[in-house]
Amino acid sequence: MILRRLLLGLLLSTLLALYANENWMTRTVVIDASSHKLGQIAAVNDQEEGGHSVARVEPQGSGWVLHCDIKTGYEWPFCDLQIRLGIGTQGIDLTQFDSLRLWVRASGPEPRQQVRVFLRNFDPAYSSSKSVADLKPHEVVFDPAAEAQPVEFRLAQFMVASWWVQEHPLPTPLLGPQLSRVTLLSLTTGGQVVSGEHKIYLDRAEFVGLWVQPATFRLGVIAVWVLSMGLFLLWDWRRSRLRLSRTLRRKRELQKANARLVMRSDEYEAKAHHDGLTGLSNRTGLQHDLKLLIRAQEELLFPLAIVFVDIDHFKRINDTLGHDAGDEVLKFFALNLKANIQREDLLARWGGEEFVLMMPQTTETEAVAVAERLRQHLTGLAWPSGLQVTSSFGVAQAESEATIEAAVSAADQAMYRAKRLGRNRVEHGASAQDAETT
Numbered sequence: 001m002i003l004r005r006l007l008l009g010l011l012l013s014t015l016l017a018l019y020a021n022e023n024w025m026t027r028t029v030v031i032d033a034s035s036h037k038l039g040q041i042a043a044v045n046d047q048e049e050g051g052h053s054v055a056r057v058e059p060q061g062s063g064w065v066l067h068c069d070i071k072t073g074y075e076w077p078f079c080d081l082q083i084r085l086g087i088g089t090q091g092i093d094l095t096q097f098d099s100l101r102l103w104v105r106a107s108g109p110e111p112r113q114q115v116r117v118f119l120r121n122f123d124p125a126y127s128s129s130k131s132v133a134d135l136k137p138h139e140v141v142f143d144p145a146a147e148a149q150p151v152e153f154r155l156a157q158f159m160v161a162s163w164w165v166q167e168h169p170l171p172t173p174l175l176g177p178q179l180s181r182v183t184l185l186s187l188t189t190g191g192q193v194v195s196g197e198h199k200i201y202l203d204r205a206e207f208v209g210l211w212v213q214p215a216t217f218r219l220g221v222i223a224v225w226v227l228s229m230g231l232f233l234l235w236d237w238r239r240s241r242l243r244l245s246r247t248l249r250r251k252r253e254l255q256k257a258n259a260r261l262v263m264r265s266d267e268y269e270a271k272a273h274h275d276g277l278t279g280l281s282n283r284t285g286l287q288h289d290l291k292l293l294i295r296a297q298e299e300l301l302f303p304l305a306i307v308f309v310d311i312d313h314f315k316r317i318n319d320t321l322g323h324d325a326g327d328e329v330l331k332f333f334a335l336n337l338k339a340n341i342q343r344e345d346l347l348a349r350w351g352g353e354e355f356v357l358m359m360p361q362t363t364e365t366e367a368v369a370v371a372e373r374l375r376q377h378l379t380g381l382a383w384p385s386g387l388q389v390t391s392s393f394g395v396a397q398a399e400s401e402a403t404i405e406a407a408v409s410a411a412d413q414a415m416y417r418a419k420r421l422g423r424n425r426v427e428h429g430a431s432a433q434d435a436e437t438t
């Protein structure tokens with residue numbers, strides 16, 4: 001948005017600047033009675049050339065009037081109103097100007113009273129500081145009465161007077177117009193003047209030019225555009241780099257946050273799948289592990305032996321020794337169960353003082369033997385607080401994933417049968433009584 005505004009601003013400024021360059025950025029050198037003292041003005045006649053014409057200048061209005069009495073004597077009689085420009089032979093550099101405006105009138109005995117305008121240039125190659133005749137004259141001739149005032153000439157219209165070139169042979173490079181050191185502006189009577197009273201009135205003259213030539217100005221405008229584009233590209237490149245590094249930083253932060261979340265979710269999952277007291281899997285954990293095993297190696301899993309283990313009269317331990325002692329018994333029980341089974345067996349706390357053992361690739365008969373070994377081992381342990389702890393076992397077998405649920409139920413039933421039959425024993429398979437209960 002800002003960029004669009006800047007671009008629009010630059011575009012409008014460019015159009016305005018181009019217009020201003022040609023219309024408002026003009027400079028003007030004014031020549032009139034207030035800018036030039038009478039000492040800088042001279043009336044010259046043809047007497048030095050052997051003529052008899054008489055010329056004199058006097059101020060009038062904002063400028064001057066040249067009174068000229070043309071008399072025969074010289075072949076080309078004339079009177080000249082000369083205005084000094086600049087200081088000494090330095091003159092003024094008119095190459096920076098485009099035109100000359102003149103507020104001029106002329107009167108005299110001719111039907112078309114012509115005036116010649118000269119711009120005389122100094123160049124040490126052909127001029128001496130003393131003689132006006134050595135200054136290269138650039139000339140236009142016109143009839144002021146036929147023109148609207150002010151009369152405007154382009155400086156390019158001024159041509160080097162051919163009669164002067166004939167009298168001053170020049171090397172080729174110096175032949176053309178030269179306006180870099182113009183020391184004199186003169187208004188002269190016409191080339192074929194007739195005898196009598198002539199007057200040339202000059203109210204004002206102006207050299208007009210542009211401060212900066214359009215070609216140079218346009219180059220400047222192009223430079224501004226190129227610079228702006230360059231700056232924009234630099235700024236855009238820096239912005240893209242900043243954006244990129246910001247995005248990368250955010251990505252890294254996200255990755256870190258993600259890793260933290262994954263870690264936390266792993267922790268929660270571990271907590272959800274484990275029993276806090278014994279460190280064994282809980283029922284959810286067991287189901288999860290079982291699912292993984294079925295997915296990974298179902299054919300190696302079955303027959304799957306399922307053993308339910310329940311501590312006998314556990315409530316009494318709690319009641320007599322307290323809940324903490326009960327916890328210690330549970331931990332000790334779990335530890336010893338774990339220590340006496342194989343690595344690939346799954347052991348979980350099913351709930352309360354009840355545990356489940358699942359043994360892959362194990363038949364019911366083999367599991368009964370394992371259960372018996374465990375029962376004896378657990379019974380023979382030195383229990384905390386000198387307790388005598390026994391446990392009851394129920395064993396069943398699952399042939400496939402579809403029969404696991406039934407086998408779990410059968411093992412649970414068998415364990416309860418072991419309880420009913422006096423505890424501290426191993427039971428397996430379904431009995432008639434179990435079938436009745438289910």
Ligand SMILES: Nc1nc2c(ncn2[C@@H]2O[C@H](COP(=O)(O)OP(=O)(O)OP(=O)(O)O)[C@@H](O)[C@H]2O)c(=O)[nH]1
Nearest residue numbers: 311312313314315316318323324326327352353419
């Ligand atoms: N200390 C402790 N006690 C528990 C925990 N979980 C369950 N219990 C207790 O275990 C006892 C189980 O009692 P019962 O279901 O009557 O079983 P039992 O006393 O072992 O009797 P039988 O199983 O029939 O031999 C209850 O008093 C529960 O409060 C536990 O995490 N810690």
